[in-house]
Amino acid sequence: MDVKKALRKSREVTPQTPVEIVRGMSVRRTKGGIPVIKLHYSADPERDPNLNPAWKKTQRALYTSQADWDREQEIMDDAGGGELVFASVLRDHWDKIVITDMRYKPHPTWRCEAGFDHGKTNPTAFERAYVDNDGVIIFCGEYYMPGLEVWQHVPYLKKMDDIRKVSACYADPSIFPDTMQQSQTPNKVQERAKSINELYCEQGIELFSPFAGDRMDVSFAARVMMHWSNLEHREPTLKIVCRNWSEKPQPGLHNWDCPNLLWEMMRTRRVKLTNQQLLTRNVAEAIVDKDNHARDAAKYLAMSHPEPTIKTMQQIAKEAVAPLAEQGDLTSALIRYNQTVDRVKAQGQPARMGRRR
Amino acid sequence: MSILDQWSPENPAPLDLRVFAQVQLNQSRRLKAQAQGSATEQAQQLETLMEKVADATRHPYHWARHFTKTFNPHWVEEHRPSPYEPFPDKPYFQPMFDLLMDPDEPVYWWEKSRDMMVSWGIVAFFLWQAMKFPERRVLFQTMEGEKATELVDYAKVLYGNQPDWLKEAHPLVKPADTQAAEILAFANGSEILRIPSGKGKIRFYHPWGLFNDESAFQPYAGDCYNESISAVKGKIVFNSSANPGWFADAKRDISL
Numbered sequence: 001m002d003v004k005k006a007l008r009k010s011r012e013v014t015p016q017t018p019v020e021i022v023r024g025m026s027v028r029r030t031k032g033g034i035p036v037i038k039l040h041y042s043a044d045p046e047r048d049p050n051l052n053p054a055w056k057k058t059q060r061a062l063y064t065s066q067a068d069w070d071r072e073q074e075i076m077d078d079a080g081g082g083e084l085v086f087a088s089v090l091r092d093h094w095d096k097i098v099i100t101d102m103r104y105k106p107h108p109t110w111r112c113e114a115g116f117d118h119g120k121t122n123p124t125a126f127e128r129a130y131v132d133n134d135g136v137i138i139f140c141g142e143y144y145m146p147g148l149e150v151w152q153h154v155p156y157l158k159k160m161d162d163i164r165k166v167s168a169c170y171a172d173p174s175i176f177p178d179t180m181q182q183s184q185t186p187n188k189v190q191e192r193a194k195s196i197n198e199l200y201c202e203q204g205i206e207l208f209s210p211f212a213g214d215r216m217d218v219s220f221a222a223r224v225m226m227h228w229s230n231l232e233h234r235e236p237t238l239k240i241v242c243r244n245w246s247e248k249p250q251p252g253l254h255n256w257d258c259p260n261l262l263w264e265m266m267r268t269r270r271v272k273l274t275n276q277q278l279l280t281r282n283v284a285e286a287i288v289d290k291d292n293h294a295r296d297a298a299k300y301l302a303m304s305h306p307e308p309t310i311k312t313m314q315q316i317a318k319e320a321v322a323p324l325a326e327q328g329d330l331t332s333a334l335i336r337y338n339q340t341v342d343r344v345k346a347q348g349q350p351a352r353m354g355r356r357r
Numbered sequence: 358m359s360i361l362d363q364w365s366p367e368n369p370a371p372l373d374l375r376v377f378a379q380v381q382l383n384q385s386r387r388l389k390a391q392a393q394g395s396a397t398e399q400a401q402q403l404e405t406l407m408e409k410v411a412d413a414t415r416h417p418y419h420w421a422r423h424f425t426k427t428f429n430p431h432w433v434e435e436h437r438p439s440p441y442e443p444f445p446d447k448p449y450f451q452p453m454f455d456l457l458m459d460p461d462e463p464v465y466w467w468e469k470s471r472d473m474m475v476s477w478g479i480v481a482f483f484l485w486q487a488m489k490f491p492e493r494r495v496l497f498q499t500m501e502g503e504k505a506t507e508l509v510d511y512a513k514v515l516y517g518n519q520p521d522w523l524k525e526a527h528p529l530v531k532p533a534d535t536q537a538a539e540i541l542a543f544a545n546g547s548e549i550l551r552i553p554s555g556k557g558k559i560r561f562y563h564p565w566g567l568f569n570d571e572s573a574f575q576p577y578a579g580d581c582y583n584e585s586i587s588a589v590k591g592k593i594v595f596n597s598s599a600n601p602g603w604f605a606d607a608k609r610d611i612s613l
Contacts, residue, residue: 078601
């Protein structure tokens with residue numbers, strides 16, 4: 001295609017849509033309208049795999065890793081930044097781990113917990129999750145916003161659905177010390193330093209408690225992989241609701257989805273050591289400290305090891321009588337109901353310790 | 358009373374004197390005619406040369422392809438006949454230079470596979486601009502000083518491998534090999550200058566063009582780009598092979 005035409009067409013299509021100029025060469029535009037020209041090796045007839053497949057074969061053989069080849073020749077920016085931690089299992093078991101059903105809503109009786117990570121220029125992330133009766137953690141709702149002040153975040157948090165149902169919200173311990181210097185105006189009483197949590201409290205969000213467990217990313221990764229282990233034969237015990245997945249972050253309030261948590265988890269990588277470092281160290285397990293805001297919030301929640309939601313007596317009884325009620329045997333259903341209630345009540349009674357009389 | 362005034366048709370000069378005068382007159386007429394002819398010829402030659410220069414530099418790719426040569430340090434290993442060769446005839450070079458020439462696009466971001474000669478192409482475009490247009494200052498910036506010097510070297514190689522008549526048409530302030538490593542200055546006031554990578558380096562200048570090479574490998578490429586927006590009035594080109602970082606995110610609209 002003629003260059004002028006390609007440039008014009010790239011303005012007409014949606015941002016990030018490539019328009020081919022010649023084989024292997026395309027133009028796309030960013031949201032800001034900047035033209036990005038991609039020049040792939042297939043633009044060179046001597047290297048074009050369709051015309052000369054031998055070039056790629058011989059050149060690929062010279063590279064010692066697929067990641068290096070992908071980065072250097074296939075123009076994949078993220079290739080070779082270290083091993084992806086969650087991406088492969090997420091891709092392989094997407095349908096099991098990611099809930100994409102548009103009608104999905106968590107059960108109203110499930111316990112709701114949350115994790116919070118405050119950022120100033122980095123995003124502030126609030127991840128809300130539900131724990132079902134089997135202990136499955138379902139991340140369903142998030143707030144993710146960079147660059148705002150505490151008072152600007154608060155209205156969004158207050159608008160979040162089920163925020164009043166959150167029974168516990170674990171946050172980064174660093175927001176609790178009184179480190180935020182307040183303004184000191186002449187002729188006014190000097191204000192004492194406050195903690196970030198205190199600033200949230202002043203704005204009406206008295207929700208956060210410091211996370212005191214294991215904060216290591218490596219531990220979190222291991223924990224998540226336990227939730228997702230052996231998925232060929234079982235269901236995952238940690239799920240993420242996301243009906244609006246994108247390959248880039250989507251700042252804002254998402255009442256019933258976690259697209260940013262999923263985006264961050266897909267990008268999570270282990271640290272890559274240089275060849276020189278590998279001479280003296282073992283292969284790194286550490287995780288790259290980047291794009292980890294929603295992930296940190298999720299970490300505080302998941303690493304608090306939330307217990308399954310306990311069914312109420314009425315729920316247990318209701319489940320017990322359901323088959324009888326379906327058959328229309330209401331007398332037996334009533335008897336079963338009373339039996340179940342008595343059994344559940346008895347479970348809560350203290351056991352007698354002493355000699356048999 | 359002059360000596361010539363004593364002769365008249367009625368009182369003619371002696372024959373030998375008249376013959377001598379006639380010879381002198383003819384000679385003088387002949388020299389005058391010769392001088393006139395030579396000036397016309399020179400003017401014609403100059404005009405032809407100017408047309409030739411204008412034709413050679415009518416488009417940067419035409420000039421780069423036919424009137425200069427790049428340098429290939431691996432020419433022996435690659436079994437090439439010489440280290441100096443013209444730009445190869447690849448199908449992507451013409452569109453590449455056409456894109457750079459588009460006056461409606463002041464900014465370009467390039468992402469490319471390795472070893473595609475994109476840096477050579479962009480250097481050739483900026484060198485062509487500096488030769489053709491007076492007072493064009495172009496900045497080259499890359500990961501570290503030595504690398505950027507190499508880009509200036511590319512420009513010096515391309516300039517030096519032109520025919521003499523093209524070099525004479527676009528003279529330098531002094532021979533390229535006697536200029537400092539980080540500069541190539543032209544007699545028309547244009548110059549190509551290497552600057553270090555990093556924050557605040559472009560602020561000192563108000564160039565026409567900026568070429569930032571291997572942007573994805575520069576920690577402060579984002580700052581350099583934002584600074585260049587107000588400082589550069591002509592063309593801004595950021596070029597890099599793949600690497601995670603600001604350039605990778607900005608290209609894909611990943612910004613927080």
